[in-house]
Amino acid sequence: MREKADSDLVRRQNRLLLMEALRQHGAMARVEMGRHTGLSPASITSISSQLIADGILEEDTAPHVPSEGSHRRGRPTTQIDFNPKNANVVAVKVSIDGLELALADGRGAILARRTSRTATYDADPTAFGKLVADEITALLAKARVPARRVARVGIAVQGVADSQAGTVVWSPAFRTRNIAVSSVVEERLGIPCRVANDANMIAEGLIGSDRAGYGGTAAVVFMGYGVGMGLIINGQVYHGPTGAAAEFGHMNHLPDGPLCRCGRRGCVEAYVADYSLLRWASGNAATQPPSFNAIPEAHMLALEAAAHRGEAAAVSAYAKAGEALGFGLARIIAILTPSRIVLAGPGTRAMALIAPHLNRALEAGVVDELRRNVAIEVVPIDTDMIIKGTIDRALRHVDREIFAHGPPLKRGRELENIA
Amino acid sequence: MREKADSDLVRRQNRLLLMEALRQHGAMARVEMGRHTGLSPASITSISSQLIADGILEEDTAPHVPSEGSHRRGRPTTQIDFNPKNANVVAVKVSIDGLELALADGRGAILARRTSRTATYDADPTAFGKLVADEITALLAKARVPARRVARVGIAVQGVADSQAGTVVWSPAFRTRNIAVSSVVEERLGIPCRVANDANMIAEGLIGSDRAGYGGTAAVVFMGYGVGMGLIINGQVYHGPTGAAAEFGHMNHLPDGPLCRCGRRGCVEAYVADYSLLRWASGNAATQPPSFNAIPEAHMLALEAAAHRGEAAAVSAYAKAGEALGFGLARIIAILTPSRIVLAGPGTRAMALIAPHLNRALEAGVVDELRRNVAIEVVPIDTDMIIKGTIDRALRHVDREIFAHGPPLKRGRELENIA
DNA sequence: AACATTTTTTTGGACGCCGAAATAAACAAC
């Protein structure tokens, strides 16, 4: 209801619809496209042949493999999928102890990876953009893909990212604030680049893999070294005015609570993140500053074991985390009444220790009627979900841009004469 | 990107666009419609003449009034506006001490009003739907408008409304929970009926009157007898999966805080609402149950005066309210990063007393970077805003429904022969 | 080899929008 509708909008919308179906369900025949999009077979033929002519899609040339239940009569289907060579994308995940990169083709298949260990926290912030650009260059060199074949770079980072400005506003991975990234990468490589919050990318990945399951309003909480949240509102990841939304980890739980890495006191993260759990267990959390170092998984496993053995300090750390998480979620529920809350990340390993306190806090924190309509569940998430989500989002962006300025483009007039 | 696009969608969307412009800016000439919608003059002529033929719009027949700056040459414009007789709507506002009703015509002009004083809190909840239906009947009788001319009833209520189910899930105006309303009204009057939260209706009204100002993401907080919030996300009032969203008043501030009317402890309302301020001032807030009675304005004025005189209990009540409000807003900012937060309602009279504590809490509660991007302002709001917003929303619903099932409808073929 | 079945393409038509030209309804100037 925002935009004026004309034949151009119809064109764009239906093409996107078709490509969206393809992203969602993978290669499919024209008939299936019809089922997914509601378009008539005639239109599907017309649209798909145009997209194939544009090099965006391609027909599966593989000789029809008679799979399992293929005892069907009639003309066999021809599968159609994205042309993998049409557009590549690069995803970069920034963590406290290094960068993780992946190059994907137009279908989202990962072609090459690269990891670099660099302590980002104390490094020169002005050099960070250059570092990312150099790492991408190295990745592309390794995969023998020229930069001009890459349509987009997506960068996922913990903390507050301003995707409009292309900066990392604040992140526990850096001492400094407002670090420019997008502009540097764009200048050096000539590839459009986007910075986003890592938890949002997980949400993006979940939507990408199961649109029906995350169709309405849902919150995805990622617990681990930090606490992140991706918010799905009406089936779309909510990015807020500047792209810096859903900072659940830095939502206050208690005024004058323990110090958080963001510099405030009493944030949810200051109770629930790995470093916070260790800090509680070590005793003097109220005054002790937060740690900015990477925490080996072994430390967390040891803490969990201690809690399971019943050691008071460890047990109480998880109790505090459960309470903070519960009240935090209660507040989210009061405001947004999501129909689903998904807990994920390494922090959920200790769910058995956390759950009772979480539930008690939820009961105390929000009216029954609202609480009863939300399903809270723990979902095991592939560590790679951030990379996958970033790739997914980048590809969908590329899809959208194809038709962004799309005038009817009178290509292929000559072809009509052939017929 | 959800719906398949075809000529029918184009038709619907452009007609809605035109009607939306008309709702927004009032009567206007065809040229202006073109400017607002981006449609060509030719299309505007075609669309508007069809809507006029359908009785949805009408040309202003008034002889062109040469207003102030009308020293323009050229053919004068003909104003077009909604046909006021096309659809009437009824708005009902439920408060603790009675009902307020208004009947509006298709342009949103109020034709008749009615107020009824009934203590709803202890009344028979099963009779409430009937009461509303009877009051509407009386209102219509007074205005001599038959029920079949009313296209929709909107009911605004404090507390949690489930607009899907058409029930008042929980409201401080009632002792009982889950009171069916819509179904009763629909059965008795045969008019589609919708229950909604009152603060959401204020937000709806604000959007209706200034779409540009509330275009992005904003939160509207209504402070008074209770504390409500309307959330505007991407220019639209967020209603959540069931229509029960943005219960800011019942978002927890502090675990184990004072008792709230919702039965929990430590809700924002239990610090900020009128009854809470009085309770703090009276001393033993921690244990004292909340009051469910209507509070005369004089009481609040007296409390404000006491605080301005520097009486410790009163001053501290406003300090507590400011802190709760500040941390509450800080949490909202962390999650949604709205670009605008609007405070409204009688509670804002005491803003001078509240503001310092609110600001201190905001600073303590959320990272600077996020806080700096939000404008917090006090906006004086007409007491009638709830009624107006409810009317507005009802009319927009009606607008949308006109084209909901709209097949091309081949009306007026014969007219072509005349030309 | 003829028929059945399913997918895909072709063909002709409908609908909605647009640009350009025509028409309408004022005001302005002589």
Place this chain on the structure above:
DNA sequence: GTTGTTTATTTCGGCGTCCAAAAAAATGTT
């Protein structure tokens, strides 16, 4: 008053998109 000038609105022809129906294609079945 008559002739322009200006602005608003309508008319007309054309374009692009989709769709339904019919045709063609490609395979299985009898």
